[in-house]
Amino acid sequence: MTPDEAITAARALPCWTAVTAAAPLEGGITNHNIKVMDEGRAYVVRLGTDIPEHGILRWHELSLSRAAAEAGLSPAIYHHEPGALVIDYIQSAALAEADLHDEATLMQATDLVAELHRELPKHAHGPTLAFWVFHILRSYAHDLRARGSRHTPKLSGLLDEASALERAVGPVQMVLGHNDLLPANILRGADRMWLIDWEYGGWNSPLFDLGGLASNAALPRDAEEAILTRYYGTAPGAALWRSYDAMKCASLLRETMWSMVSEQTSQIDFDYADYTDKNLGRYREALAALQSQGHLTS
Template sequence: MEAGGLTGSPTPDQVFDRIAVLAGRPRVVTPLPGGLTNHNYRVRTASNDVVVRISPASTGLLAVDREHEYHNSLAAASTGVGADVVDYLPGQGVLVVAFIPEAITYDDSAVAANLTRVAASVRRLHAGPAFANRFDIFAIQRRYLDIMRDNAFRLPDGYGELLPVASRMEVALAVHPEDLVPCHNDLLAANFLDDGLAVRIVDYEYSGANEPGFEIGNIAQEAHLSTEQLAALVAAYYGRADAGLIARATLWGIASAYAWTLWGTIQSGLGAGDFDFWAWSMDKFDRARTSFADPGFEKLLDTVGAAR
């Protein structure tokens, strides 16, 4: 997840002077688009071309552990899927990775048009070195809900009434869990970069060991894939598209939309930047609420609970 300000923080140039490969060198700085909470800069010197990501301290409230992110970014880079890690400033929210030249950033339509290539890169990431931590979307959702209540932030109307339905979904998904693999867990389209040879995956803030079905379902949720496109992504990843795998990925997509709703409402409550986090959250919530009310939801629960 990724425009907050740097008020009271070092300027970007002051940050760059703390980075060994950039300090004291003439440099060309280009702010990069994208990112809802972080600031990203492409910085070029005579000998280096890197992306510097500067994160506000508030991301710690959102279940981001920078040490875990650093470890997992190194692991992802070792697979050739993630960007090479150049530097990391502990405790300062600064990560430096190699710029990937001539790479095209995906949008939702590009994800839909490249499902086989996306699945291949995700499988490669999942087969790589272990990540440092566990990612559990239901535990994160409960943590976010506590933050909302502790800070008296505005909760979307009807959100609490759906908690029992979400609990039933959690129980169904726990019946036959998949083995955990190193997952990105936040694969919105902008985190896919196509360098012409392969689809690369960047930004490992929410990475951690998780079920591959969550990764597939979350991709579908973020890219607004159709039911048929989700089935095609499942087939491309697993090599088959049986009803159990499709149902599992579908439920994980619903779970991610329901949980990430609170990511946005917390940002809205914090007054982070000038992005409309509330509208972003309501899009997630509306899709989760619609899915919960769909007549096919019960069948999804039954299929996942019975499938092996």
């Protein structure tokens, strides 16, 4: 779907009374996002179908979007139908990596993650998927091999590393998480922050969201310590650091392999090859740091 086709599809939804404007929003690498003005009110239309290779099922995204809206974490849902989700437009700015290098902003984002983990399960109901990153990595490797990916020679080594990371993570506490904490999925409004994009939501370790928040913003070590201290209410000990660092590596590896798969399957106009290379470099750097601490066994 081209941007013009996405605008046409958004304008054609039956929920409108008198559309006065429709234009694409920046971002969105698994869907098209269109801002629509209708009778003086602004909405965001998210257009996208199921993407089985990434575990994206729109019924599940809708369910968690509803729960997040009820919990006050996300904008309210205005309309939905197969292939389209319409939510209230919030006057806000999506965070960038640099924003999370500001201490006050980072602590506010960490508090938002903690609120998510506390409150979302109270509002979710019906079937809810798990998001176990190590299963996802193995599934991605299977698909990449089946499709003859250019990355196939790397896969055996990456899966061996993933197995070592899974052992290093150890037992986990389960929370209902977001699992895609790119800075752009956190919106800063006039007096609060919001979370958007629930495509990958599901049960997981809280360390995946915390590690994803840090790795996606390339945070330094002191900022990571501040996140963990803020979230858990005490300074992290050696065991928590080991689990956190391993999960952070897994988060980076998942983002890398997600992009490898998207290189072959996505129809969105986005440079996935460059995104793969960027995240693979970050993963290698984080893995080397973990190995240097002697926290990874073969």
